[in-house]
Amino acid sequence: xxxxxxxxxxxxxxxxxxxxxxxxxDPRRWRALALLGIAQLMLILDVTxxxxxxxxxxxxxGLGRATLTWVVTAYTxxxxxxxxxxxxxxxxxxxxRLMLAGLGIFVLASLASGLANGAAAxxxxxxxxxxxxxxxxxxxxxxxxxxxxxxxxTKALGVWAALGGAGxxxxxxxxxxxTAGPGWRWIFFINVPVGVAVLVALPLIVRGGAAHPGPRxxxxxxxxxxxxxxxxxxxxxxxxxxxxxxxxxxxxxxxxAAVLYAVFGVVERAVRTPLMRVRLLAQRPxxxxxxxxxxxxxxxxxxxxxxxxxxxxxxxxxALLTGLLFLPVAVGTGLGAxxxxxxxxxxxxxxxxxxxxxxxAAGTGLVALLTVTPAVMVTGLAVASVxxxxxxxxxTTTALALAAPEESGLASGVVNxxxxxxxxxxxxxxxxxxxxxxxxxxLTGFTTAFTSWAVIGAVAALVALALLPPGRLPAFDGPRVH
Numbered sequence: 001x002x003x004x005x006x007x008x009x010x011x012x013x014x015x016x017x018x019x020x021x022x023x024x025x026d027p028r029r030w031r032a033l034a035l036l037g038i039a040q041l042m043l044i045l046d047v048t049x050x051x052x053x054x055x056x057x058x059x060x061x062g063l064g065r066a067t068l069t070w071v072v073t074a075y076t077x078x079x080x081x082x083x084x085x086x087x088x089x090x091x092x093x094x095x096x097r098l099m100l101a102g103l104g105i106f107v108l109a110s111l112a113s114g115l116a117n118g119a120a121a122x123x124x125x126x127x128x129x130x131x132x133x134x135x136x137x138x139x140x141x142x143x144x145x146x147x148x149x150x151x152x153x154t155k156a157l158g159v160w161a162a163l164g165g166a167g168x169x170x171x172x173x174x175x176x177x178x179t180a181g182p183g184w185r186w187i188f189f190i191n192v193p194v195g196v197a198v199l200v201a202l203p204l205i206v207r208g209g210a211a212h213p214g215p216r217x218x219x220x221x222x223x224x225x226x227x228x229x230x231x232x233x234x235x236x237x238x239x240x241x242x243x244x245x246x247x248x249x250x251x252x253x254x255x256x257a258a259v260l261y262a263v264f265g266v267v268e269r270a271v272r273t274p275l276m277r278v279r280l281l282a283q284r285p286x287x288x289x290x291x292x293x294x295x296x297x298x299x300x301x302x303x304x305x306x307x308x309x310x311x312x313x314x315x316x317x318x319a320l321l322t323g324l325l326f327l328p329v330a331v332g333t334g335l336g337a338x339x340x341x342x343x344x345x346x347x348x349x350x351x352x353x354x355x356x357x358x359x360x361a362a363g364t365g366l367v368a369l370l371t372v373t374p375a376v377m378v379t380g381l382a383v384a385s386v387x388x389x390x391x392x393x394x395x396t397t398t399a400l401a402l403a404a405p406e407e408s409g410l411a412s413g414v415v416n417x418x419x420x421x422x423x424x425x426x427x428x429x430x431x432x433x434x435x436x437x438x439x440x441x442x443l444t445g446f447t448t449a450f451t452s453w454a455v456i457g458a459v460a461a462l463v464a465l466a467l468l469p470p471g472r473l474p475a476f477d478g479p480r481v482h
Contacts, residue, residue, distance in 0.1 A: 029147045032206045033156050036140045037163060039103060039198050042191055043133040044167025045174065046075060047423060051304040052175035052323050053184040055312040057122070060184065065438045067119045069238050069431040072305065073424040074123050077234060078130025079137075080420025081227035084275040087138035088218060095139040095146075096206055100199065102135030107195035114188035125188070143206060172304065172330055176323020184319075217273040225267060226275070229260035230421055237428035242435065276414055288468045289399025290418040292353055295460045296391040297419050298426025299360055299453055300333070303381050305427050306449055309438055315374055325374065328382040336389020341397075343390065349398035350468035352390045354461050359387025361457030368450035372443050380450070384457075398468060 050057075050072055058068050090098045109128025116122035148156040178186040236253030243250055268274040280286050304326065311317045311325060336356065343352040363384030370376045399415045430449050431438065437445030 028205050028207070029152075029156075032147055033144060035198060035201055035205055036099075036144060038194065039099070039136060039202075040140055041163050041167055041170070042194060042198075043079070043106070043137055044163060045171045046129060046133070046191070047079075047301065047420075048167070048171030048304055049175040049178075049187050050075075051301075051308045052172055052312075052319050052326070053179040053187050054305075054308055056179050056184045056319060061116070061118060061122065063119055063122075065431060065435060066238050066242065067123070069427055070123050071126060072301070072427045073234050073238075074126040075130045075133075076301075076420045076424040076427075077230055078127050078227065079133045080417050080424065081230050082131060082134035082223055083138055083417050083420065084226075084414075085219070085223040086134040086136075087142070088273070088275060089135065090139040090142050092218065095142045096203070098135050098139035099143070099202060099206070102132045102137075102139065103195055103199050103202070104132070106132030106136060107192055107199065108132075110188045110191035110195065114185040114192075147207070172326040173323045176318075176320045176326075180318050180320035180323075217271075219268075219271050219273055219275045222264060222267050222271065222275040225260055225264040229257045229264060230424065232260060233257035234424055234428040237425065237432055240432040245432075276417075280414060284467070284469060286399045286414060288349070288353075288464070289395040289415040291460075291467065292391050292395030292398070292464065293415050293419040294422040294425070295357070295456070296360075296388045296395065297422030298429070299364075299457065300385065300388045300426075301423040302426035302430035302449075302453065303329070303364070303384060305430055306434055306446060307377060307381055309434070310372070310377060310446055311374060314437070314441070314443070317374075325378050326381075328378060329385045332382045332385035333389040333392075336386035336391075337393050338389075339386075340390030340393035344394055344397050348469070348471045349394040350465065350470055353394035353398075353464045353468055356387035356390035356394065357457050357461035357464055360384040360391070361454045361461065363387065364450045364457060365454035368447055368454055372446055372450075384453075387457075394468075 054068050054071065057063060057071065063071070086098065086102070106129055109125050109132055112128060113122055113125030116125055144156055174190075175187055178184070178190065232253050236250050236257065239253065240247070240250045265278045268276055268278045281290065307326065307329075308322060311322045312319065317325070340352045340356065343355075361384075363380045363382070363386075365380075366383065367377055367380035396415060430453070433452050434445035434449040436442050437449075
């Protein structure tokens with residue numbers, strides 16, 4: 001899905017020159033959108049491209065289940081945990097500066113990940129990628145919103161939103177092709193030439209903007225607290241697969257996460273320039289959108305993780321064939337998003353969200369109830385992906401369409417932060433649930449994980465039925481960034 005800046009410069013509907021006449025549109029605006037789109041697609045790819053390569057990475061570097069889980073979650077954890085900070089830094093220092101800095105960090109971290117010869121180096125590289133992505137993504141969207149105006153802005157934001165579905169589809173296929181071809185290291189190396197090309201072209205094509213006027217206060221305590229809280233939660237969830245859900249270390253780390261989240265809420269209420277206005281989550285539409293994005297992303301990325309291990313470790317399929325078998329899942333996500341957008345426009349967000357989550361529960365339940373085979377798994381995942389695609393659209397449009405105009409940009413940032421964190425938490429949970437199958441020849445772990453996913457989908461559908469506002473949404477002309 002698209003990533004939004006929580007705190008980006010407000011742009012007028014038509015920028016004016018010093019003598020009051022509207023400035024002509026930037027002739028480079030569409031080239032700028034294409035360039036920024038390539039950069040954003042690269043960030044989205046790195047969420048799913050790794051899943052297909054995990055078995056090869058584990059075999060080559062001798063990594064266990066818990067470490068391989070962190071290879072996925074370290075990126076989404078820091079991407080989502082620091083995204084709100086990235087939006088604030090774009091306001092303070094200017095969006096183009098942040099894009100250049102974020103892209104430079106991402107390229108160097110990709111090179112380090114590809115050269116990694118052990119767990120510490122690889123997870124460290126993934127953390128660096130997440131940091132770079134958190135700086136680049138919100139600044140890039142802020143640039144899009146200040147470069148386009150009127151109807152063109154709506155069209156440009158539509159293109160930006162489409163990158164989410166495209167990234168999921170291309171990620172699994174590219175991961176399989178590169179792993180089967182030159183090797184898993186190239187899922188990281190490929191970012192280097194692409195990133196360098198964008199880095200060189202960006203100052204030539206994208207107009208530089210001035211930093212946002214006002215006090216340059218950065219809520220570093222808030223950024224550190226929310227990231228540390230999520231890291232503690234994920235550590236506890238991953239550890240549960242080995243130590244058990246009732247183990248002292250599991251309960252202690254989850255409890256520590258709850259305390260850190262509470263402290264984060266207190267700090268955000270006290271500081272002058274908070275990363276997130278906590279009261280925003282008390283608003284029903286934003287809370288609904290955040291909930292849907294957390295569940296849908298967690299389920300989808302978790303399914304990619306499960307499917308990759310099953311097809312390669314238990315069926316002996318190549319990475320390339322695994323990537324091809326994921327194609328119906330990627331297409332299903334896009335189809336669900338397309339159908340969901342029409343349903344949301346006609347019926348509002350509640351019905352597509354509830355139906356989508358019920359369909360996701362049915363798809364994962366199909367795999368849980370039947371004997372796990374490649375055909376059953378791919379079919380179940382494809383059915384679930386159609387439902388989850390509709391949930392993504394419902395969550396985003398509900399939060400943004402019903403948020404107050406002066407808070408729509410912040411609401412978008414909050415919802416998309418839950419999107420990234422949902423992927424991290426989803427993989428952590430499913431990794432622990434399926435641990436017996438990820439480290440041994442039995443299929444009981446997969447059955448447990450798919451059964452749990454079906455239950456979570458069904459419960460989430462009931463929650464969505466009670467939580468989402470009923471009826472059609474008001475007219476929505478694209479997110480307004482403030």
